[in-house]
Amino acid sequence: MTLTDEKFVIKVPASSANLGPGFDSIGIALNLFLSLEVEKSEKWECFSTSEELKDLPSDEQHFICQIALQTAAKYGKELHPCKIKVESEIPLARGLGSSASAIIAGIELADYIGELGLTKKEKLLLSTEIEGHPDNVGASLYGGLVIGSYQQGEVDIVSISDITFEMVAVIPKESLLTKDSRGVLPIEFSYKDSILASSISNVLVAALLSQNWELAGKMMERDIFHQPYRKPLIPFYDEVATFAKAEGAFGVALSGAGPTILCFCEKGKATGLEKSLNSAFPDMTAKQLSINFTGSSVSKLNNCIVK
Incomplete structure (x- = not known):
């Protein structure tokens, strides 16, 4: 879909990994969210009202922008600059998948404004290559409880939604x-x-x-x-x-x-x-x-x- 002047929102849930013995392979999506409000701009701009995020880069050096630009470059695309309001309910460096949610947000950003047409499976592989394991990124991408395996450049995942606790x-x-x-x-x-x-x-x-x-x-x-x-x-x-x-x-x-x-x-x-x-x-x-x-x-x- 072509990027217009109309704003759009990317929303990515937090995640918890391992659940004890499921090391680097089991993850669960949580109802805390990273949200990006995006609109077309003449240059890359990132800002936030969240105190915890205010010291992060305000241009294309922002981690989410870097992931988006790297993803687009992988497919030979250049991205139109955007102004992005970044808000997050996910505390940083607390074990709740803040980096994984940012990776997924960057890939979703590249996919949307770059019209990459990525499937969920392709997004999963891209994010797993960056993160090194599929538990957090898989949960943030698919939702629910996920069990995944990453080996020899391939990632396989099962997402389970009929579970209640x-x-x-x-x-x-x-x-x-x-x-x-x-x-x-x-x-x-x-x-x-x-x-x-x-x-x-x-x-x-x-x-x-x-x-x-x-x-x-x-x-x-x-x-x-x-x-x-x-x-x-x-x-x-x-x-x-x-x-x-x-x-x-x-x-x-x-x-x-x-x-x-x-x-x-x-x-x-x-x-x-x-x-x-x-x-x-x-x-x-x-x-x-x-x-x-x-x-x-x-x-x-x-x-x-x-x-």
Whole structure:
């Protein structure tokens, strides 16, 4: 569709990855959003009213613009400059997929104004090549619960929408960069440990799909891929996890690389759990979340979906 003077909106949900043992392969879309309000301009301009985003570049050096320009260049296209208002409900460097949502937003921007005609599968491969794994980007693109695999330049993903549970994210004020939390992980696993770790992940998926919440929570706790190494970076993890389970959570896991802790509960229980967690941990923010099932979207300002 040709870029006109009419404004359009790109909306991308946040995501949480791993859910414990599903390291770099399981993700879930959340109802927090990155939103871009875009219009044609003579030069690239990016701005935001959000305090957390105000220090980011205001021209084509903005990360989202860079992703868009790189995506278009890959297909031999040049993009018309745009003025972009960027707003986000997703806290930066907290394990809620802020970088993945920005990658998807940049690809959607390039696809729309560059008329690339990309399929969802092509967008997934592009974003996975940038991110290195499909869990966060897959969830932000497709919505729902996603299980993905990326190898030898190919990405395969399953998106599941008929699943119902709620979550409460316990978000600390401190950030934790993914590169720092990856630095504490082991370089390799033994054959025996690899079998054990993957079996735990497999049972987690089966438990979620069969709505065996107690078993799902058990598998989240038994992860050996990453949480045992990252928990020491998050000193309040055990206290939050113990309290959340006592208040009705069926499972607790690091959200991505952390430091946010995601507490999972059956539908209808998140409101009470959020209240209890906010009362018990006033130095952090407990926020009720639900699964987003729509994934990324592009629409005109009148909410007419165009892609």
